[in-house]
Amino acid sequence: MTSPRIYLDYNATSPLREESKEAVVAALELIGNASSVHGFGREARRCVEAAREAVGDLVGASPAEVVFTSGATEANNLALGAVGDRRLLTSAIEHPSVLEAADAVRLPVDADGLVDLTALEALLERCEGQAFVSVMLANNETGVIQPIAEIAALVKAAGGLLHCDAVQAVGRLPVDMAGLGVDYLSLSSHKLGGPKGAGALIARAGAPLTAQQRGGGQERRLRAGTENVAAIAGFGAACRAVGADFAESAVLQGWRDRFEERLLATAPETRIFGREASRLANTSCFAHPFLPAETQLIGLDLAGIAVSSGSACSSGKVSASHVLLAMGVEPALAGSALRVSLGWNSREADLDCFLEAWGRLYKANTEQRRAS
Numbered sequence: 001m002t003s004p005r006i007y008l009d010y011n012a013t014s015p016l017r018e019e020s021k022e023a024v025v026a027a028l029e030l031i032g033n034a035s036s037v038h039g040f041g042r043e044a045r046r047c048v049e050a051a052r053e054a055v056g057d058l059v060g061a062s063p064a065e066v067v068f069t070s071g072a073t074e075a076n077n078l079a080l081g082a083v084g085d086r087r088l089l090t091s092a093i094e095h096p097s098v099l100e101a102a103d104a105v106r107l108p109v110d111a112d113g114l115v116d117l118t119a120l121e122a123l124l125e126r127c128e129g130q131a132f133v134s135v136m137l138a139n140n141e142t143g144v145i146q147p148i149a150e151i152a153a154l155v156k157a158a159g160g161l162l163h164c165d166a167v168q169a170v171g172r173l174p175v176d177m178a179g180l181g182v183d184y185l186s187l188s189s190h191k192l193g194g195p196k197g198a199g200a201l202i203a204r205a206g207a208p209l210t211a212q213q214r215g216g217g218q219e220r221r222l223r224a225g226t227e228n229v230a231a232i233a234g235f236g237a238a239c240r241a242v243g244a245d246f247a248e249s250a251v252l253q254g255w256r257d258r259f260e261e262r263l264l265a266t267a268p269e270t271r272i273f274g275r276e277a278s279r280l281a282n283t284s285c286f287a288h289p290f291l292p293a294e295t296q297l298i299g300l301d302l303a304g305i306a307v308s309s310g311s312a313c314s315s316g317k318v319s320a321s322h323v324l325l326a327m328g329v330e331p332a333l334a335g336s337a338l339r340v341s342l343g344w345n346s347r348e349a350d351l352d353c354f355l356e357a358w359g360r361l362y363k364a365n366t367e368q369r370r371a372s
């Protein structure tokens with residue numbers, strides 16, 4: 001079996017940055033429990049607190065607002081655990097860690113994947129100051145960026161609380177929590193080039209929170225359990241590294257745009273999703289009516305190229321993506337979607353290899369269709 005050589009799946013996870021790897025290895029040498037009062041414990045505590053500062057810095061939050069978690073799934077669950085008696089409103093295109101966390105009224109999106117603000121306003125009015133809204137900053141499948149500051153203004157005016165899953169946006173766009181006006185922000189280390197298994201919920205001072213995991217007093221009693229010091233240290237290092245890295249986005253956008261033009265030149269029937277909206281520079285999500293997702297994924301994998309289907313894949317069965325269906329994409333086309341996503345270690349040559357392999361698949365499939 002050929003092992004993948006070209007990685008174009010950064011929205012699923014990112015390779016570990018060198019800075020993070022060094023921080024993880026150094027932190028693994030620390031013996032103490034960060035809660036212990038002796039010198040070993042204090043050393044581990046300093047490491048956790050330095051990371052807390054780096055995470056807060058990246059999104060303009062104070063370290064006291066950062067709650068470390070095992071990742072964004074847990075951060076999203078912790079945030080939604082604060083809903084209480086409020087009415088939860090989420091967009092229809094959230095990550096499953098929001099959609100599955102609690103019962104909610106779903107906000108529709110338009111054909112570009114943008115939340116319908118008129119529907120939001122009407123629902124906010126019905127909630128009579130008791131709304132808890134959760135809308136992501138950038139979608140993991142299409143890269144489409146929501147107007148969060150505008151959403152925050154509506155939610156605030158209606159006396160509600162706003163949670164934002166910023167997993168895919170942080171590190172790719174400058175994100176300022178106060179500027180956006182959100183009460184809660186979820187982050188994940190492994191999307192930034194940090195280790196897997198670390199994340200954070202940033203909760204504005206005074207925003208209500210209820211512990212979902214009880215036990216010791218860690219993380220201000222909001223997240224019991226001995227801290228994963230090494231993963232947290234790697235997360236902090238990744239935040240420091242991406243903080244200096246936004247120039248990368250303009251380069252990726254140029255590559256992505258050229259890539260999409262070449263894709264359309266090869267196969268003009270290709271549909272690119274969210275192309276008319278403001279999108280992350282690193283993401284391209286598209287489908288061709290004659291090319292099922294499995295055919296593409298398998299063919300590309302054989303060519304050593306790793307991408308994702310734009311669909312949920314469970315027990316080997318690819319089902320149409322809830323994101324694309326919510327955007328009104330026909331189920332058959334939604335089930336054919338592919339996502340190419342770039343990141344800190346990508347090269348434009350990776351996209352050339354993709355286009356070559358995809359072009360071969362396209363040609364073989366269209367010839368087969370003509371012959372049958």
Ligand code: PMP
Pocket residue numbers: 011012070071072073074095097136138139140165167168187188189190197198199
């Ligand atoms: N939200 C979004 C938008 C994501 O893309 C992901 C990861 N796929 C998550 C939440 C969950 O993050 P984690 O893997 O850290 O649990």
